[in-house]
Amino acid sequence: MKDRNVGDVEPVSVTRRAVLGTGAGAAATTMLPLPIRADAQEGMVPPSSLVETGTTIRIATTVNSQFVEIDIDSRASLLDMLRERLGFTGTKKGCDHGQCGACTVHVDGRTALSCLTLAAKANGRTVTTIEGVAAGDTLHAMQRAFIDHDALQCGYCTPGQVMSAIACVRQRQATSKDSIREFMSGNICRCGAYVGIVAAIEAAASEMQEG
Structure with a gap:
C-alpha cells in the first residue's frame, strides 16, 4: 500500500447533478426578495x-x-x-453594453x-427585478421551471434569462421553440444551457397561462 504524505486527502466523487443542484440552489437565493439597503x-x-x-x-x-x-x-x-x-444585486452586470441581457429588468411590465x-x-x-417576481419564499413558476429543467449552470445570467422568459410568456411569444429562441436571442448564456432554457419556458408557459 502506497504511503500517504501528510496533507493528502481522499478524493471526493462529484456528479454533474450534484454540481447542478448546488448551482441551482445558489442561483435561487438571488431570486428571493431583499430589503432595500x-x-x-x-x-x-x-x-x-x-x-x-x-x-x-x-x-x-x-x-x-x-x-x-x-x-x-x-x-x-x-x-x-x-x-x-x-x-x-440579483440584477447582474455582464457586458455593460446591452449585448448580453444579464441586466434585464421590467419597467412598467x-x-x-x-x-x-x-x-x-x-x-x-x-421597476421589477428578479427579487420581485417571487411571492415571499415561493418562487415564480418560471424560476421553478429553470431549476426543474437544469436551465442554468454557473447561474450568472439566470436572473436576466428569467426576467426575459417571463416577458416572453406574457407577450404571448412562447408559442413554439423557434418563437422562444427568437424572443430570447438577446440573452446570452456562456455555459450553453439553451436547450434547458427553452424547455423551462415551454413548461412554465402552461402554468402561467392557466393561472
Whole structure:
C-alpha cells in the first residue's frame, strides 16, 4: 500500500447533478426578495417631482412594490442604482453594453436593459427585478421551471434569462421553440444551457397561462 504524505486527502466523487443542484440552489437565493439597503433608506427624501440639483437629481419610483425616493447622480444607470444604492444585486452586470441581457429588468411590465437605461428614466415608473417576481419564499413558476429543467449552470445570467422568459410568456411569444429562441436571442448564456432554457419556458408557459 502506497504511503500517504501528510496533507493528502481522499478524493471526493462529484456528479454533474450534484454540481447542478448546488448551482441551482445558489442561483435561487438571488431570486428571493431583499430589503432595500439601509444607506438607501437614509438617502430617501420628502416626496416631490423630479428636481434637478446640479449633477444630482431626485427621482420617485416603485421598485419591487416598494416606493422609493432617492437622490442620484444624473448620469447613473438604472443598473447601478439598483445594485449599488438599493441593494438589489440579483440584477447582474455582464457586458455593460446591452449585448448580453444579464441586466434585464421590467419597467412598467416590459423588459429593459438596465445597463443602458438612465436611472432618471425610472422616475414615476414601476421597476421589477428578479427579487420581485417571487411571492415571499415561493418562487415564480418560471424560476421553478429553470431549476426543474437544469436551465442554468454557473447561474450568472439566470436572473436576466428569467426576467426575459417571463416577458416572453406574457407577450404571448412562447408559442413554439423557434418563437422562444427568437424572443430570447438577446440573452446570452456562456455555459450553453439553451436547450434547458427553452424547455423551462415551454413548461412554465402552461402554468402561467392557466393561472
